[in-house]
Amino acid sequence: MKKVFLFMCAGLISLGASAQIEAPQPSPLAKIEQKVGLTDVTLEYSRPAVRGREIFGSLVPFGKVWRTGANANTKITFSDDVEIGGKKLAKGTYAIYTIPNKDSWEVVFYKDANNSGVPQEWDEAKVALKATAKVESMPFSMESFGIFVNEIKNDGAVLDFVWSNTAASLPFTVPTDAKTMASIEKVMNGPGANDFFAAASFYQESGKDLKKAHEWIKKATAMQEDAFWMWRKRSLIEAELGMKKEAISSAQKSLAMAEKAKNADYVKMNKDSLKEWGAM
Structure with missing residues (x-):
């Protein structure tokens, strides 16, 4: 009984210590x-x-x-x-x-x-x-x-x-004026390279119209010719379309740019694809 009483007291002390009054x-x-x-x-x-x-x-x-x-x-x-x-x-x-x-x-x-x-x-x-x-x-x-x-x-x-x-x-x-004018100019000038790249990536990764994706990725690489990640995406889309020659050419461009940028991940991915496609 004494042990039970002590245990109950300890529990009450613990509850009292942790309770907080809201005011x-x-x-x-x-x-x-x-x-x-x-x-x-x-x-x-x-x-x-x-x-x-x-x-x-x-x-x-x-x-x-x-x-x-x-x-x-x-x-x-x-x-x-x-x-x-x-x-x-x-x-x-x-x-x-x-x-x-x-x-x-x-x-x-x-x-x-x-x-x-x-x-x-x-x-x-x-x-x-x-x-x-x-x-x-x-x-x-x-x-x-x-x-x-x-x-x-x-x-x-x-x-x-x-x-x-x-x-x-x-x-x-x-x-406000500067931000609004920049927004107007961007919209009026049409989609940019990143917009075309994002659309092409979504279509390719979602299994949608690959021909449309290829159209968009070509526009992206034309607008931003030194973007190795865009050329990498272009090579994958071309490979899925059965355009092996074009896929190899795009991958080689991506590889050269990635090596120049010292991006090891893209260097490896491009080399792996080129080996798979019999170009290395």
Whole structure:
């Protein structure tokens, strides 16, 4: 009985140690995903509350670097290069730090987004961009801190930092025009070598119309003559079509290119095929 009692106590202690209480976080996590033109913008940050406190100039001092939220770093991710304050910011993920002042904020995009709060050792070399945000007083108070992507247009939007009765706004632009024009030109110019190669590969590997696959792979190799992997695919399609002479010629071209590129896998595959076809 004593052993049973001790065993039950041990089990209760174990359960107590592993149990976790779920409760609301004082600064809940937020994630925003917004498409601006053709660019994906993602924000991840925690949202502290006012709770009757004086915020800017007190809890968040003027003139000092602020973590811009709570808990882990506030992060922003751009899927394309963007422009902020007339300066280019490369695509990627950044921590956002700010230096609030009464009339303006300095917004800092920091390359290391894995800190918790402001880095203990600030590294100016990790500052990707600094820009000035315009500050306005609001006629009402926002209880929870928020960062929003507003005023969305095809070529840009505005990052709004809002808390208490203060809003700081930072416009940014995205490369919608350049991306759209590139897409239009690509479509209007017709399929490229990779498109023809992909279509031919699918037809050959799926047992579809080999003659159509051969038509496409010839267009691919004509457009990209030094692509040994395309010539390899062409040789296989020709072999399946019974075009042995053409298959050998294509394999020999692929082999020479693969040797020049020092691609051992394609060198071996081509040699194996040429031996099988009696050309080596």
